[in-house]
């Protein structure tokens with residue numbers, strides 16, 4: 001069903017929006033220090049070779065002639081002006097859609113913002129607040145202390161089991177390695193070696209060129225990055241697929257542990273969306289790519305019937321991080337009070353989405369049905385953290401009402417955090 005028709009309706013017939021819970025990736029940022037270093041060294045050297053013997057038209061060569069890296073190391077991964085605008089405008093659009101819920105006056109009983117302990121997430125939260133309340137009013141906004149290993153906003157940072165079994169597990173990259181050895185990828189390598197005139201250009205170099213093209217396009221869509229001119233459409237499809245594959249196996253459906261560990265965030269969502277929740281009406285979290293992807297998989301979104309492997313190239317599939325995990329990616333859930341009970345509206349990238357298990361023919365899902373879909377995952381969300389077994393026992397389990405007792409059991413010698 002096409003839900004666009006409902007898109008501008010803050011009120012669905014007799015329903016009124018009462019609560020919201022949103023999780024956002026920060027906006028467009030600078031590359032990491034390591035990437036900046038490689039851009040300054042490797043790419044500057046390649047720029048000179050391309051100018052000398054690259055097979056490009058004059059206009060593309062001209063772009064290379066004036067190219068340099070203009071980002072200070074001290075600002076690695078910082079939010080850029082474009083990223084601020086993304087969050088300001090996103091907030092304005094959300095407010096326009098739900099004006100009665102997203103008031104333009106801040107008060108800490110209505111709003112709760114939280115960001116991770118990074119400049120880009122903090123600045124994104126502040127930009128979002130600017131969009132809601134206006135630049136002159138944002139000093140009143142209160143933010144809780146940011147945590148580097150926030151158990152909700154960046155749950156995987158505190159999960160050594162995921163780190164060893166998935167993130168650092170060489171097997172998790174097997175499909176990526178196989179695709180990097182495929183004819184399709186080797187063709188990209190050949191194409192780029194001819195265009196650049198660099199005979200020993202490596203797969204790593206191609207990745208660096210591809211991400212530089214992506215960053216420079218994100219910073220200013222009106223400017224053409226010279227590095228993009230090295231690719232044709234087919235090359236881009238191949239490189240996009242390689243990234244999709246990597247994110248699938250590291251941050252998505254490849255391993256169940258990856259998305260099961262998102263259950264504390266899921267529980268938090270229900271605690272805040274419940275119609276009788278005592279938390280502020282609007283909760284907004286500003287975090288990272290890794291969180292958004294794992295949370296999408298926790299929700300069962302963009303799941304393909306077939307496992308994504310190196311042979312899936314050219315097939316139709318939904319797990320596309322270049323669309324579902326862009327800078328400024330957003331997931332927003334809104335509780336509606338309706339005559340027949342409470343309902344949930346789910347939105348991803350500002351479009352209404354259907355959560356698996358919810359009826360396909362209506363944008364609003366009964367709160368009870370919505371909760372039922374996740375009840376088991378939330379009830380079986382047990383973590384071992386440091387020396388303590390931390391068990392969340394939910395009371396009022398029905399409807400996931402926001403109440404729980406945290407029990408810590410001392411377990412000497414156990415240092416892993418795991419989802420059981």
Ligand SMILES: O=C(O)[C@@H](COP(=O)(O)O)OP(=O)(O)O
Nearest residue numbers: 025026120154287288289290291
């Ligand atoms: O912090 C970063 O470098 C990446 C990966 O973060 P994790 O998945 O490691 O949190 O996320 P981004 O900030 O771009 O959203």
